[in-house]
Amino acid sequence: MEVIKQPQGLEESVQGRRIGYLGPQETYSYQAALQYVAEGKAEFVPCNTLEDVCRSVLAGNCTEGILPIENLLEGSVNQVLDLLLENPRLTIQGEILLTISHCLLVSGGSQADIKTVLSHPQALGQCRQYLAKHLPQAKQVAVESTALAAQQVLEAGQVGLAAIAPLSAAQKYGLKVLAENIQDQPHNCTRFVVVGTEQVPWGKGSYKTSLAVTGLDRPGTLHSILKEFAWQGINLTRIESRPAKTFLGEYVFYIDLAGHRCQPEVAEALQRVAEQNRGLRIFGSYPACSQGPRLEQAPPEDTLPSLRLDIDLIDRQLIQLLGKRLRLAQRIGDSEKQREQQVLESVRLLASQQGLAPDVVEEMYRLLLNYSGQT
Incomplete structure (x- = not known):
């Protein structure tokens, strides 16, 4: 599984390090955890749900947790955004970009035999076109993880039951691979965040800050938020809105920006945003992943x-x-x-x-x- 370059220092050994992830083994969360900390340098703790990952970190049973937050095809993982907002002690400490390649797995039989497909809801959504074209009559059943889907196919041992999961899950559970790379976009990628309970100090390198703003119910709320970052020359790498789940018409704006919360220009913009809105929750500042080489462009001339x-x-x-x-x-x-x-x-x-x-x-x-x- 290809991994897009990670920030430096992610594989440092820390005594007593325990990494929680959505299990069982061979989920994409597990693959991301292995890229965050090399095998043998931490204990990997499988959790049944994403909520359990957060609970383990907050209870001190895990030092860090791995959460999928954004996919190239399906967008943000809303459940994770909610978990971050609902748990103020959780802090984002890092990010991992993982290339996602889905496979269709069975214990036996052929594609014509498949009546039911199991997988995580995100994986089912990412393979929507393939399923519509090749398995239009198959029932789609959501389970907690892709690896759990593979495990259930093995345990059931039924012809007609299939799983969408990574190739490594087929190898672990001894399943037959009917098709590879069945996702709708060949360059599918998921962004994972590493959560803990400690803030990451400002140091060398590139940083990213993630936050949520609950705006006031008034015209121009989003414009007033964006203006503060624009005036400080801060690049916003992601912005989206979701209902605040309080009053109809009230929204929470989720924002990623380039920079650390301790940088003067970022700190000033955040202070201004906090003063002008109902609430500001900073999820954390952390080392930013490189997304690979890009075409170099000449800076604009000040004509x-x-x-x-x-x-x-x-x-x-x-x-x-x-x-x-x-x-x-x-x-x-x-x-x-x-x-x-x-x-x-x-x-x-x-x-x-x-x-x-x-x-x-x-x-x-x-x-x-x-x-x-x-x-």
């Missing part, structure tokens, strides 16, 4: 026209923000006038932090405040 366009965009944004501030001040009324000195002190401090002349910024705000009082 005079492009710089002028950037300045024009900032000017428009400033005018929009000033207009919004004026309207808010008018709604507050006289109480805003009483807060004038506090506002001026605050903007002087902010100006100093951004390398601007505090006196100049204060004078600009005095004009703005005077104008607000006259309208």
Whole structure:
């Protein structure tokens, strides 16, 4: 099974290390665990469900757990997103990218005999086209893992029962391989995360931070979140929304970004997002996996026209923000006038932090405040 390059330091030996994964052996989670820590350098602990993986880590029975979080074909594993959100002590400490190649396994007989196909729901979804074309009449039954499907086919010993599982499961359970690489996309890949209870410190190399934001029920919530990261020049590598399961219309935004939460620009953006929204949950900052070689592209040139366009965009944004501030001040009324000195002190401090002349910024705000009082 091919593995896409892992960050350095994943195979360091740690005494007493116990890695929980969705069992039994030969699941894709098990394969990911073997790539995270070499065999013999940790004890691998099979768990019956993904919830059990999390419970084992939280109870201290495992030092780390392996969870599938995102697949190229089926998207995010919603159950894992829920588990991360529901368990604040869980922290993402690493990620693993694993190439997924599904096989159709039986204990005997031919493809024409198959009446039922067992597998994990994600695997069934990833082989949707193959099943529709070659086994349209077969019943699809979801089980907890791909390896468990293979194990159940072996134990049943029935012609007509098949499993979708990795090739290694066929070898372990002595099953016949009827077809290989049956997934809908030949370059299928699943991203796994490593969870523990300790934060990963900021060090050398590339990092990724995963988080969830519960926005306020108001227009422009997503735009206001994205704006904070854009202003700090932070690249978002993944963003999606899911219902918050509290009120109809309230959503949680799941975000992956390039950088560590301790980097100044990331920390500032996260603070701003936290201040402006209902809730912020940082799942963790961790070493980012390399996704293999990419075509090198020359960085964009800072030509005079492009710089002028950037300045024009900032000017428009400033005018929009000033207009919004004026309207808010008018709604507050006289109480805003009483807060004038506090506002001026605050903007002087902010100006100093951004390398601007505090006196100049204060004078600009005095004009703005005077104008607000006259309208």
